[in-house]
Each structure stands twice: as C-alpha cells, then as structure tokens.
Amino acid sequence: MSHARHTEEIAARWLLRQQEDGWSADDQTELDAWLDAAAEHKVAYWRLEHGWSKVDRLAALKSPSAAPRRISRLRGFWRPVAVAASVAACLAVGAAVWSVPGLFQAKDFHTDIGVRETVPLADGSKVELNTQTRLRTAVTRRTREVWLDRGEAYFEVAHDASRPFVVHAGAKTVTVLGTKFSVRRNGDQVEVAVVEGRVRVADASWPAVTPPPVLTRGDTAIAAGPSMIVAAKSVERVANELSWREGVLTFDQSTLADAAGEFNRYNRKKLVIADGPTAQMRIGGSFEAENVEAFARLLQQAYGLRVDDTGETVKISQ
Missing domain, CATH: 3.55.50.30 (Phage tail protein beta-alpha-beta fold)
Structure with a gap:
C-alpha cells in the first residue's frame, strides 16, 4: 500500500469514528494529535471531510432522510469496505504529492475577537484574516484549496493558470486564477466581494443547471443556502466594505x-x-x-x- 493511500485510509477511519455514538473529548484529542503530526494528514482528512459533506448535502436534497440513512449504512457495513470506498473517492490527491517532500503546505489559522492576521501561502498568495475567523489551507504542486469555516478573509491570489485557487465556504466554492477578493461566512450565509479580476461562485450542493455566476471588479454576491443574488456595486462601496483591513x-x-x-x-x-x-x-x-x-x-x-x-x-x- 502506498503512503498516500495509507494516510487516506486512516483519515477515512477517523471520519467513520466521528459518526459513531460516544465520540469523546479524548477521541478528539487523539484525532487532533494525528492531524498535527504531519501536513499530509490534514490535507487527506480535509479532502475526505469536504467530499463526504457534499455527498450528504446532495442526498439531503433528494430525500430529507437520505443522509442519516447513509450514515447508518456506513455503520452497518464491514468497515474495511466503507473505508476503501471512501479512499477511492480521494485518489485525486495523488501519491506523488505525498512522496516528494516540500510540495505541499497544509495549515490552519484562527483569529480571536478584534485580531487581524496576514498569512502568506506557499504559492505566493496572501490572505488577511479578519476578527473571529477560522481558515484552513492546503497548497500543493497540483492544487490550491482553502476552507473558510467562519469569519471573513481577504485574498490576494498569485496568478497560476495551471492551478485554480478554490475557496470552500460552506456549500459555496469560489474559484479564481489570480485576483483580489473577500469572502465572509456566517453559518450558511456567504458574501463575496471582488476588488480586482474575476471569480466564479458555485454551489456544490446543487446541480449546475445554469453556469455559475462570474463576478468582476466591484461586484458582490450574497448567498443564503442555495439562494444567491449578485449585485453590481461601485468600487468605492466594495472598498468601504473592506475598510476593516485598516x-x-x-x-x-x-x-x-x-x-x-x-x-x-x-x-x-x-x-x-x-x-x-x-x-x-x-x-x-x-x-x-x-x-x-x-x-x-x-x-x-x-x-x-x-x-x-x-x-x-x-x-x-x-
């Protein structure tokens, strides 16, 4: 078994354990220790976590009780079978990424009340975290991904046509090549404001019946659940919304x-x-x-x- 597959299998086992009754503070401490032990542990876990949450959202759209049934089936299945299926869904990570040192950066950041922090990424991009923000990053030779769990962040993305920069904010994904924009998340409400360049805002939990909207300089998108409205604001108004950076x-x-x-x-x-x-x-x-x-x-x-x-x-x- 390759190192990458082994890491993903362990990550999948952790996710399965979290779905079981009786998950304790000691279990969480053990998981946190495993995540902190190596950057590739975090990336494998985050990718699986995001993939499973997407499956749950799609199942819930089809039937409100579908997601709970999926968890019950996972508990009832022979665990190696469930783990193998989960790992297969994440092979896009690529064994080569893990086998060559120095090709990835996986970190998580958080700010307290009233605290702002600027975070440089390995690809040359820069992220400014606003107050009470939690952000996770995974930058590899092949992909650039960020998870905004809560709060607000301003991104200055280094241009790289071969690696789109993707921000996951709940069910929303914001995809860019190189631009300046902000994303604010409060639960399932997400707001995106573009200062420069173009970004695409999509909903991972809904089928792409129509192409997702593309925002340009001065545009703002506000989404709550599957609903989203795009407003063309002036550059000055977007700048006012980002005055927190000062x-x-x-x-x-x-x-x-x-x-x-x-x-x-x-x-x-x-x-x-x-x-x-x-x-x-x-x-x-x-x-x-x-x-x-x-x-x-x-x-x-x-x-x-x-x-x-x-x-x-x-x-x-x-």
Missing part, C-alpha cells in the same frame, strides 16, 4: 442595529440597542473598529442618545 468600520445609511452587530464582532464589550426606534436609526461614517466608547460618545453628541456603560456592555437608548 481597522475601520464604514457605514452608509446602515441601521444602528446593523452597526452595533458589526462593532460586536470586534469587541468583547458589546453594544446593546435598547429599543426598536433606536435600532432602526440610520447612520453613516467611518469609525475605529475597536473603540466602542468613542462610537457611543459620537452617537450621544450627534443624536442626543442615552449611553449607559456597565463595563461589559454599552447600552444605547433614546
């Missing part, structure tokens, strides 16, 4: 409730809007993302709102 939040006639939600992504001290009329007030301007107190003072001065600072929250009311 530590600034920019609002253009946003409700105070939405503005408070944005501030709360960056700060442990939370803004609380006390009543409906105050929540629906419209505001505009640019503000320091990590200075809740200054924002509250401006609201008090400009609109005469009441501000109550408890130390843990800032309550805004009329």
Whole structure:
C-alpha cells in the first residue's frame, strides 16, 4: 500500500469514528494529535471531510432522510469496505504529492475577537484574516484549496493558470486564477466581494443547471443556502466594505442595529440597542473598529442618545 493511500485510509477511519455514538473529548484529542503530526494528514482528512459533506448535502436534497440513512449504512457495513470506498473517492490527491517532500503546505489559522492576521501561502498568495475567523489551507504542486469555516478573509491570489485557487465556504466554492477578493461566512450565509479580476461562485450542493455566476471588479454576491443574488456595486462601496483591513468600520445609511452587530464582532464589550426606534436609526461614517466608547460618545453628541456603560456592555437608548 502506498503512503498516500495509507494516510487516506486512516483519515477515512477517523471520519467513520466521528459518526459513531460516544465520540469523546479524548477521541478528539487523539484525532487532533494525528492531524498535527504531519501536513499530509490534514490535507487527506480535509479532502475526505469536504467530499463526504457534499455527498450528504446532495442526498439531503433528494430525500430529507437520505443522509442519516447513509450514515447508518456506513455503520452497518464491514468497515474495511466503507473505508476503501471512501479512499477511492480521494485518489485525486495523488501519491506523488505525498512522496516528494516540500510540495505541499497544509495549515490552519484562527483569529480571536478584534485580531487581524496576514498569512502568506506557499504559492505566493496572501490572505488577511479578519476578527473571529477560522481558515484552513492546503497548497500543493497540483492544487490550491482553502476552507473558510467562519469569519471573513481577504485574498490576494498569485496568478497560476495551471492551478485554480478554490475557496470552500460552506456549500459555496469560489474559484479564481489570480485576483483580489473577500469572502465572509456566517453559518450558511456567504458574501463575496471582488476588488480586482474575476471569480466564479458555485454551489456544490446543487446541480449546475445554469453556469455559475462570474463576478468582476466591484461586484458582490450574497448567498443564503442555495439562494444567491449578485449585485453590481461601485468600487468605492466594495472598498468601504473592506475598510476593516485598516481597522475601520464604514457605514452608509446602515441601521444602528446593523452597526452595533458589526462593532460586536470586534469587541468583547458589546453594544446593546435598547429599543426598536433606536435600532432602526440610520447612520453613516467611518469609525475605529475597536473603540466602542468613542462610537457611543459620537452617537450621544450627534443624536442626543442615552449611553449607559456597565463595563461589559454599552447600552444605547433614546
């Protein structure tokens, strides 16, 4: 058995174990240790995980109870058969990738509240992680893949026509060759904004009845589940949406409730809007993302709102 196949078989066994009842904290610790032991462990596991989740989504579309039945069948099957079938689905990884040292980079990154981080990738691309973001990367000689599990990231992708750069954000896949764009994920809601170049946004869980939309400079796509809308925005508005890269939040006639939600992504001290009329007030301007107190003072001065600072929250009311 090749080294690549052996690694994929172990990864498949881990995924099968996670589906069983009784998965414990000790089991998770053991899995984490195996993943951290080698970069190829992470890549094999992530590829299988993504492939299986896609199968589950397609099965669920066909029948709401199909995915649970699939898991039950896997539990009931002789495990080597299930493992072999799963490994066969991932042979595209290629044994050559694993057998030659230095051909891959597999890492995961996360940022805490209010923290931003710039991550260089092995192919020359660069990723900027916004607050409360978790990102996994797998860059090989043949492929370039990223999984955005939560949060927001800005990508500057090095051009390489032979290796499309693919971002997986839930059921959505964003594919590019070389461009600058951002992806924000909150559960199954995904937003893509393009600063430069062209990106294709597809849904892995739905059949491609029509070609997936291609976004160009100034375009934004907002998706919730299988639904997606593409809006042609000005380059200036897209730049405002990315002002977080400079530590600034920019609002253009946003409700105070939405503005408070944005501030709360960056700060442990939370803004609380006390009543409906105050929540629906419209505001505009640019503000320091990590200075809740200054924002509250401006609201008090400009609109005469009441501000109550408890130390843990800032309550805004009329």
